[in-house]
Amino acid sequence: MTKKYIGKRIKRSEDPRLLTGEALFVDDVEIPGMLHAAFLRSDYAHAYLKSIDVSAAQAREGVVAVFTAETMGDDWQPGPPLVSPPPTVEDVIFHSRTQVPLVKDKVRHVGEPIAIVIAESRYIAEDAVDDIVVDLEPLDVVVDIEKAMQPDAPLVHDDLDSNLAAHIEQEKGDYAAIREEADLIIKRRIVIDRGAAVAMENRGIVAQWDAKSQRLTVWDTTQAPIAIRNGLAARLDLSEHQVRVIAPFIGGAFGPKMMMFYPEEMLIPWVSIKLDRPIKWIEDRYENFYATTQERGQVHEAEMALTLDGRILGVSDVFLHDSGAYDPYGLTLPLNTQCHMMGPYDIANYYSESKVVFTNKTIVTPVRGAGRPQGIFIVERLLDLAAKELGIDPVEIRKRNLIPPDAFPYEHKIIDQAFAPLIFDSGNYKPVLEKAADMIGYDRFVKDEQPRLRAEGRHVGIGIVPFIETTGVGPYEGARVTVEASGKINVATGVGTQGQGHFTSFAQIVADQLGVDVRDVHLVTGDTAEFHWGTGTFASRGSVVAANAINASAKLVREKILALASKVLEAPEDELELADGVIRVADVPRISISLGELAMLANPLRGAVEPGTEPGLEATAYFGPQYGAIAFGTHAMIVEVDPQTMMIEIKRYVAVEDCGTVINPLIVDGQIHGGVSLGIGNSYYEKLVFDENGQLLNASLMDYLIPTAAEVPRIEIGHEETRSPLNPLGSKGVGEAGAIPVPALFAQAMENALPEYDLEILEAPLSPNRLFELLREKEREL
Amino acid sequence: MRHLFDVGVTVNGNRYERTVEPRLLLSDFLRHDLGLTGTHVGCEHGVCGSCTILFDGQPVRSCLMFAVQANGHEILTVEGLGTPEDLHPLQEAFWEAHSVQCGFCTPGILMTLVPFLEENPNPNEDEIRAAISGNLCRCTGYQHIVDGVKLAAQKMSA
Secondary structure, three states: OOOOOOOOOOOOOOHHHHHOOOOOEHHHOOOOOOEEEEEEEOOOOOEEEEEEEOHHHHHOOOEEEEEEOOOOHHHOOOOOOOOOOOOOOOOOEEOOOOOOOOOOOEEOOOOOEEEEEEEOOHHHHHHHHHHOEEEEEEOOOOOOHHHHOOOOOOOOOOOOOOOEEEEEEEEEOOHHHHHHHOOEEEEEEEEEOOEEOOOOOOOEEEEEEEOOOOEEEEEEOOOOHHHHHHHHHHHHOOOHHHEEEEOOEOOOOOOOOOOOOOHHHHHHHHHHHHHOOOEEEEOOHHHHHHHOOEEOOEEEEEEEEEOOOOOEEEEEEEEEEEEEOOOOOOOHHHHHHHHHOOOOEOOOEEEEEEEEEEOOOOOEOOOOOOOHHHHHHHHHHHHHHHHHHHOOOHHHHHHHHEOOHHHOOEEEEEEOOOOOEEEEOOOOHHHHHHHHHHHHOHHHHHHHHHHHHHHOOOOEEEEEEEEEEEEOOOOOEEEEEEEOOOOOEEEEEOOOOOOOOHHHHHHHHHHHHHOOOHHHEEEEEOEOOOOOOOOOOOOOOHHHHHHHHHHHHHHHHHHHHHHHHHHHHOOOHHHEEEEOOEEEEOOEEEEEEEHHHHHHHOOOOOOOOOOOOOOOEEEEEEEOOOOOEEEEEEEEEEEEEOOOOOOEEEEEEEEEEEOEOOOOHHHHHHHHHHHHHHHHHHHHHOOOOEOOOOOEOOOOOOOOOOOOOOOOOOOEEEEEOOOOOOOOOOEOOOOOHHHOOHHHHHHHHHHHHOHHHOOOOOEEOOOHHHHHHHHHHHHHHO | OOOOEEEEEEEOOEEEEEEEOOOOEHHHHHHHHOOOOOOOOOOOOOOOOOOEEEEOOEEEEHHHOEHHHHOOOEEEOHHHOOEOOEOOHHHHHHHHOOOOOOOOOHHHHHHHHHHHHHHOOOOOHHHHHHHOOOOOOOOOOOHHHHHHHHHHHHHHHO
16 A cells, blocks of 8 residues: 555645535434424423413414424333443443433423423424423422432432442452552542533534335434434334435534433334424424533542652542433443543552432533543642652653553553453553753753743743543444446445544545545445444544444455456456556556456446356455554643633643544644644533423523633644554544643643632533632632 | 414525425525535534524524525525636635635635625734634645635625
8 A cells, every 4th residue: 555645734625515504414404204303301400390281272373283292192211221231240230211202200401301392493392382382390400429428418210229220349459558659649539511412513424214215214423323213113113224314514522412312312203103294303402401411520548659759659540420311321431531540650559439319410420531631630639749749840750650661561450431451552651751851841841931921910821741542442433445447436434424524534534545536535424324334423432443444445456456457357366456546457557457447347237147156346344453553642722811801811722643544634733723722611611500400590501601712722733653563554543632731731830820819620511600709719728 | 183384485696495394403404405515514512603694695503594494595605606617706715825624614704794794805813713713624724715805805806
């Protein structure tokens, strides 16, 4: 394979359609006779459903049907399947309680759907929602995860003894023993609060049942169309081949668009069959704040044991993890947190205990970062506090603890989110840390610039945080690569795409394998009629798992091309070369055949073929990694804080990333920019504020602030490349990396900016208001 | 009883006559009555900027207007800016600079920037950031959008 495209900044082939408004998003699907859905959702966080009267809604002109749990009859079934099953390791408690299509007896969070109205327009459907009379008997509400675990707490699920959803302990070495030998113990309570993913496109589903062909077509804003198809078929008692799920262009996803199943995802197709009409439901932004999943709430009791020279002897942490009203994602998030709480450091002793807690809040599932930012926040905060205590420079204490390059593969002896052993496949952490320090001018800033700025009365701080990211987990993805008679290549894969540039980066791999122009490789993603094996786009795995499946299929096609061309051109395979869409004898270039002609020869209309021959130049292949690939990086920033207004200005931001082989640096840079931007929100602007009744107080984009172009600075990016030995391309994921270290970085830099306050930032996110409170508290102490 | 009103608008140079309810949002009118689905709806409360269109040459949020208010006015949507085969220089620059990821916010950002670049053909980075600070994007972190605008300014002044 010649690397003409891999590693190049190729501009994206999908962009012209996106730039001109021609790309199809779910809400763009229009079908004649289509009806529209709206939901009655609970205003209470916790209540018994006593009665519901839909007669006025049904009588409204333009309303076609109203369904409740009761009128769904036997089709109402609780508990769509778990997205990820509980681990099979010993001593794990796990109570699976998954969401229901419509509330039957008890509401467990604000926004939970109680009834669905189907009408001729969305406007009428929303009018009719207001016609429904519902009697809810409010119950005491569980909001705070620590209070939820008190013995007298109200129960989210009445059939359980407590609000404990799950419990898992993991241990490496012997923390209790090493604690006795430590020179220093840093022990703190650290709180991380909830945020929202806020994809610019809300969720949406269009379902069309065709009674004549007995087929169901569903357009869904999902990250996992194949899993949705399989689940829908099972639930609706159809064959998988009767159901086609299309995830067209998706307007950002960031995790919450992979939740099998949202109630709406099951209901809209069900109603389409029931009424024999196409049905559309598009979530509005208000619903998105209540009914689309969220993440990050945890409370940690964490400690770190160190020697006087700053060597980490061990980390111990007990944490509560907020699961919201149900727990469809099993233990994915707490396991991710557990796997990141040792960061990139060589730590021999580790104890972690996690309790997953039900609350009367929106369901928690992964949001870009997915438990990882919390783990990194814990280890980095403890290390910062230790560095202060020991009088060691923050960069120096990190260097002393990094896993050395000769220690890979480095086995942590705990399990990861896929229940596989946590093994760091490859890495070279120190150069990445040094590069970031160098790029931001760490030494110069600390020695010269900062003292000068402080003398001027300015509050400018620096932070630097190395991190790791578990990426590219299994089980597998697949792809089919076909050379068409035109000589162009068609590639079909199961993963959906939400802006990651798959149409281009995947095409680059195929173009290099087959020696064609990258613009001649056409990608189809996220359509189960085109490819129906695979799991989905999550956990930074597209460029690892799907990309390697595509590489493997393209390789098989290359072999077929060479075998047939060798016969046709009467030359040995090793004397042939593929370039510019032509196969030629390397030394005698006039002896050649185009790929298109060869594809036609491979699919003859007449004549006999040899037994065992497969038609066409086509191959399907799969890739499943042994375990996940560990990407890593270091971020650094310089921030100025105004202690009067609490406004901040990020003066420099440096991100050095190592995600193994980079397929398209332009796309990778974009992923990092976006991740950092979300991380900045997670650090200083974005927090979902629930009151004691479980009501979200900032459920609009006017109140919940995501960073704008004015808050996100220019990000300077550095790359290192340490190949993963676990896949032929050597790639690691990068989709979530940008978001992971930012809250920890913010905390370090803010403390550094405000030395006279001697701040200890033990929470994320901060906000201007919260910083004001912290500074006032300190002023009172001083 | 539903009251209906006649609306006549010119969108992307084409004249449309429709009869609509007074409460119909302009964004829904463009998308669902006229089939111009390039204008995207992200929040319906005027914050995200995805639904930005040009209304008599000025950028406005089509989710904050009723279709009836557009009666007799001229509208430009992203469909009127360029086609995949014949991109507007701003679209061309966005393509080159990788200013697009999921592409959902993109039409609104383009429509915000077209009049901005007419008024300010040679903007600096701060001016560009201020100009797009009313448009939310969750994918790009804005940097490549800013780069795209700079590139467009160069192309358009060349």
